[in-house]
Amino acid sequence: MENILILIFILGYLAITLEHSLKIDKLIPALSMxxxxxxxxxxxxxxxxxVDEVLKALVPAEFNEMLLHHFGKTTEILIFLIGAMTIVEIIDHFDGFSAIKGFVKTKSKRKLIWVFCSIGFFLSAVIDNLTATIILISILRKIVxxxxxxxxxxxxxxxxxxxxxxxxxxxxxxTTMLWIANKVTAAKLIEHLLLPSIISLLVPIIIASFLPIFKGNLEDSIVDDNGSSKHSKLMFYLxxxxxxxxxxxxxITHLPPYxxxxxxxxxxxxxxxxxSRYKIELTTLEEHPIHISPVHKSLSRIELPSVLFFLGILMAVAALESVGKLFMFSEWLSTTVPNMDIVVLILGVSSSVIDNVPLVAASIGMFQxxxxxxxxxxxxxxxxxGGSMLIIGSAAGVVAMGMEKINFFWYFKNITWLAAAGFLAGAITFILMRIFIFI
Structure with missing residues (x-):
């Protein structure tokens, strides 16, 4: 009977990966699943x-208790994401991201790689990789x-x-999922992954700097857009x-991140x-002009389909966890694969083909x-x-594909090997750090 769950999950997952071919939003199969x-x-x-945290074993539980438990854990992530998305939209409402344009002052094609990639690297660490990609490509359009x-x-x-x-x-x-699930702390995550992440970026951009396409200077002049709001910098930094x-x-408080x-x-x-000098007016019988709050406007622009997709996929993985399937699969992996590094590397490569959210959600349920x-x-x-190795392997890649009409096979031919080189270099850096520094 439990195999029915696996079948539903596989069919739902297949529909998610084929959303462009099927022409249905991935939230539909996720919620249905x-x-x-x-x-x-x-x-x-x-x-x-x-899972009993002390015994590291499965113990019986009540259905309603576990359903509520998993829904609560999933909701923590969703509320956190909604808050972050709203803050980003408020910044954008005041054209706060125009402040980034001030960092782009070169016409050299090679230097421009370093400028955009450096901004993208640090900006995505704060506002998430999807939003950072949208912002930087929007600025890129005004320059190139x-x-x-x-x-x-x-x-x-x-x-x-x-x-x-x-x-x-x-x-x-x-990473937010791992953090909220109390699998990592912010300080240790940064300490252990900052250098490998830098290496995974440096290798591709150093190689790319020597490619013929990036020789010389831009022919087009840089657009200096001074039409930003007077509060843009304030809202950006705030x-x-x-x-x-x-x-x-x-x-400080030990309270949940949300x-x-x-x-x-x-x-x-x-x-x-x-x-914005927004004032709440009491309604009377007479009609008044409608004043739109910047907060209300920002809330209306958040990506609710993405939030619902995360709800569906995380709760589907939680269903497999609740019947013990993930724990059993973890034990099978431990006895079959001698080196967990190989398992994690396979997970990284897999994330370029299928969504990394359910992969990490499954990992949280599998390993104790x-x-x-x-x-x-x-x-x-x-x-x-790992998701960088294919254009469809990450949310950032998918949005870039849509904004710039990047062809899948063009990316596979020209960029995949660069991303793979960075991924392997970063992974080797992490393993060496673990051996010689942290152990």
Whole structure:
């Protein structure tokens, strides 16, 4: 009977990976998969388990208890993401990201690689790799007019954004999941992954710097757009500061990260309301002009389909965890594969083909290693940077593909080997650090 769950999961996952061919949003199979799997568990009266942290073994549990437990853990992640998305939209409402344009002052094609990739690396660590990619490609369009050259820059931005998101607890959904699940701490994640992530970026951009396409200077003049809001820089630095404050809040209070994100959102929203001079008017019988709050407008622009997709996929993986399948698979891996590094590297390569969110969610349910075990950090690195090897392997890649019409096979021919070289170099760096520094 439990094989029915695996079949539903495989079919749902297949529909998610083929969303472009099927022309249906991936949230539809994700939500359907979630509901069908939990319905089968309920109707089939399956045995429900939870992992005993002390015994490292499965123990019986109540169905409603585990359903509520997994929904609570999933909701923590979703509320955190909604808060972060809203803060980013508030910054964008005030054209805060125009402040980044001031860092782009060169016409050299080779130097421009380093400028964009450096900004992408650090920006994605704060506001997440997807948003950083959208912002930088939007700026890139105002600077580079050649379509052929622009898709090269956009592809390197994807590598930079994914590398930057891997070492930060708020830079990628997968690292956020590991952080909220108490598998890693912010300080140790940065300590263990910053250098491997830098290496995984340096290798591709150093190689790319010598490619013929990046020789010489830009023919088009750089566009200097001075039409930004007078509050743009204030909201840019306040927004980034608010997001960076969240790990500090968790460290000081030991409260869940989503509470810190809600506090940052409240402060930033208050400042946004004040500087926009938004006033709440009491309605009367007479009609008044409609004033749109910057906060309300920002909330209406967040990517709710992505939030619902995460809900579906995380709860579907939780269903497999609740019937003990992930724990059993973990034990099988431990006895079959002698080296866990190989397993994690395979996970990294797999994340370039299929979404890394369910892969990491499954890893959280499979492995019972201690907080800040090196395995969790290696999973964070592999899942985060491995997705760069294919254009469809990460959210950043998919959005770049849509914005710049990057062809799958063009990316595979020209960029995959660069991303793979960076991934392997970063992985080797991590393993060497683990051997000679941390152990």
């Amino acid at each position: 979630m509901v069908f799997m939990w319905a089968v568990i309920s109707l089939g009266h399956f045995n429900i388990y939870k 007019k050649s379509n052929e050259l622009r898709i090269w820059y956009a592809s390197l931005i994807v590598i930079a954004a994914n590398a930057g998101g891997a070492w930060s607890p708020i830079g990628d959904v997968t 927004g980034l500061g608010g997001i960076v404050f969240v790990p500090i809040f968790k460290t 509470l810190g994100m809600m506090l940052s959102l409240a402060v930033i929203a208050a400042v946004a309301e004040i500087i 290693h201690e907080l800040d075990d090196m395995l969790w950090h290696f999973i964070a690195f592999s899942a985060g940077t």
